[in-house]
Amino acid sequence: MRGKQYWCIACATIFACLFLIGVGILFTHIPVVNESSQGDPPATEREATLSSFETGILSRLRLPVPIPFFSKKREVLSFIVENHEDARPFQKGLESAFLIQEFLVEGMISRFVVYVDRSDFPKQIGPIRSLRPYFLSGIVPWSSALFYAGGSPEALEQVLTFPTLYAFNGLGLPNHFLRDPASVPPHDLFVDREHVEDLLKEKDLHVTDSNLFSVGGFPSGSGATKVFVQFFNPDHNVTYIYDALGGGYIRTNGHLVQDARPSNVLMMEVPITDVGEYGRLVMDTIGSGPILLFRNGKVQSGTWVRAFEDQPYLFLDADGSTLLFSKGQIWMMVLPTLERVEWSE
Numbered sequence: 001m002r003g004k005q006y007w008c009i010a011c012a013t014i015f016a017c018l019f020l021i022g023v024g025i026l027f028t029h030i031p032v033v034n035e036s037s038q039g040d041p042p043a044t045e046r047e048a049t050l051s052s053f054e055t056g057i058l059s060r061l062r063l064p065v066p067i068p069f070f071s072k073k074r075e076v077l078s079f080i081v082e083n084h085e086d087a088r089p090f091q092k093g094l095e096s097a098f099l100i101q102e103f104l105v106e107g108m109i110s111r112f113v114v115y116v117d118r119s120d121f122p123k124q125i126g127p128i129r130s131l132r133p134y135f136l137s138g139i140v141p142w143s144s145a146l147f148y149a150g151g152s153p154e155a156l157e158q159v160l161t162f163p164t165l166y167a168f169n170g171l172g173l174p175n176h177f178l179r180d181p182a183s184v185p186p187h188d189l190f191v192d193r194e195h196v197e198d199l200l201k202e203k204d205l206h207v208t209d210s211n212l213f214s215v216g217g218f219p220s221g222s223g224a225t226k227v228f229v230q231f232f233n234p235d236h237n238v239t240y241i242y243d244a245l246g247g248g249y250i251r252t253n254g255h256l257v258q259d260a261r262p263s264n265v266l267m268m269e270v271p272i273t274d275v276g277e278y279g280r281l282v283m284d285t286i287g288s289g290p291i292l293l294f295r296n297g298k299v300q301s302g303t304w305v306r307a308f309e310d311q312p313y314l315f316l317d318a319d320g321s322t323l324l325f326s327k328g329q330i331w332m333m334v335l336p337t338l339e340r341v342e343w344s345e
Contacts, residue, residue, distance in 0.1 A: 075118035075205045077196070078143035082129040083110045085235045085254050087187035090180070093125030094260040101138050102333045104272070106279035109236060110333075113139060118205070126190030128170050128177060131155040137285040140165055141312040144206035147196070149177065149189050152280055164206050168199055213315075216324025223345030224299035227265060229333065230340040238333075240265055242297040248328060249294065263328025265294040266315070268304050269338045283334070290338055291315060295326040299343055 081091065083102070094100065099115040113135050114125060131151030139146055140162050149170040151159070159167045170177030176195040179188045227240040227249070240249040240262075248261035269289045274282035288305045293315075302323050305314045315323040335341070 074208045075145075076143045076208050077116050077118055077121065077145045077147070078139050079114045079116070079125045079146075079191070080129050080131055080135065080148040081112040081114050081125065082127045082187050083112055083253070084187060085256075086184050087127050087129075088253060088256045088258065090127060090183040090187060091258065092190065093122045094258060096120055096122040096125075097260065097329060099142075099330045099332065100260065100262070101135075102331065103132065103135060103283075104281060104334070104336070105132060106281065108231065108233075110231075111135075115143060118200075121193050121196060124190050124192045126180070127183060127187040128189045128191060129187075131159060132280070133158055134281070134283040134285055136162075137306075137309055138313070140310055142208065144208075145200060145203070147177075147191055166200075166203055166205070173199070213325045213330065214322050215327050219293075219296055219298045219300055219324070219326075221298040221300040223297060224294050224343040225297045225345060227294055227299075227341065227343045229267075229335070230342070240294065242294075244297060247296075247326075249331075251331070260329060260331065262331035263295060263326040264330040266330060266332045267292040267294075267338055267341050268313075268332060268334050270334050270336070272336045285309075291323075292338060292341060293323060293325070294343070 079093070081094070083091075093114060093116070094112075097114045097116050098120075101113040101115075102110045103113070105111045111129060111132075116122070116125070125147075128147060128149045131146075131148040133152065133155045136155065136158055144164060145166040145168065146159065147168045147170065148159075150156070151169075156169075159165070168176075170189055170191065176199055177189050177191050178195070179185075180190050181188070183190075225242040225244075229238040231237050235254040237254065239252045241252075242249055243261070246261060248263050249265055251258050251260060251262065268291050270283050270285060271289075272281050273284050276282060286306055286309060288303055291302045291304050293300045293302065300317060300323070302315060302317045305316065306312075317323045
């Protein structure tokens with residue numbers, strides 16, 4: 001009887017060892033698959049954005065790395081949208097954007113560059129307004145088709161020099177950019193899905209499949225559920241209130257709550273280097289500067305870096321690692337100084 005017990009124990013021990021060895025082999029040779037793996041770059045490329053310590057752990061455990069914001073191939077379209085206080089009630093399409101950049105223009109009023117995936121294009125976008133040279137620095141690395149209505153002489157000259165960018169000036173395309181009688185001139189120029197598709201017919205658009213933004217877990221940092229941006233004018237001041245239930249930020253611009261609900265609010269400090277003719281601003285978007293990222297009701301500090309005009313911005317956290325974003329819309333505000341930004345828990 002005793003010998004039979006020893007035999008059972010020995011068999012159970014051998015079986016347990018074989019099981020553990022099998023599990024180890026399984027995790028070593030089966031690649032990690034997640035919902036966005038089809039559009040992701042190879043794991044080694046994605047792991048290169050992590051610290052050596054994190055990469056070492058991930059390579060041993062075979063855990064998925066933070067997925068890129070561009071987790072699928074996109075044909076990215078960009079639109080210059082007016083944000084004058086008289087135009088805000090008529091704005092359309094902001095909620096469909098995956099990225100909105102906000103720049104100051106003459107008079108210290110802001111204007112948007114709205115980025116939309118062609119496959120998610122809304123019924124209509126606008127009001128469409130004019131182009132500035134420093135808008136192009138963000139557009140060129142990320143978008144293959146730009147829709148605008150006129151621009152400064154420098155911008156109109158520069159926009160035609162980029163071989164990968166199709167530029168559509170609405171002032172010369174009256175059959176595609178239409179005036180809306182319900183809006184107030186000059187904030188009444190819009191473009192709809194049907195006319196955009198007609199303009200893009202037979203155009204070979206560049207497909208974006210890049211690690212422009214990486215999505216990660218819950219952020220560290222101090223609480224920041226209310227964010228205020230000072231424009232020194234009650235018609236232009238901006239407030240963000242974090243909606244914990246919806247997971248995004250409610251944006252109030254002046255006295256109007258805008259349609260977009262960004263999951264991420266990124267503030268970039270880019271100084272104004274000069275003021276030219278007609279009060280047009282000059283900004284240098286090559287170099288580096290401080291940033292603030294608000295997501296999940298928290299704030300993180302970091303740095304933006306950009307070496308060349310045809311390259312996208314690189315965003316780093318306070319430790320120099322790739323800054324991680326929440327899944328969802330990103331609203332990027334370009335400000336002359338971050339001293340304009342205040343927040344509370």
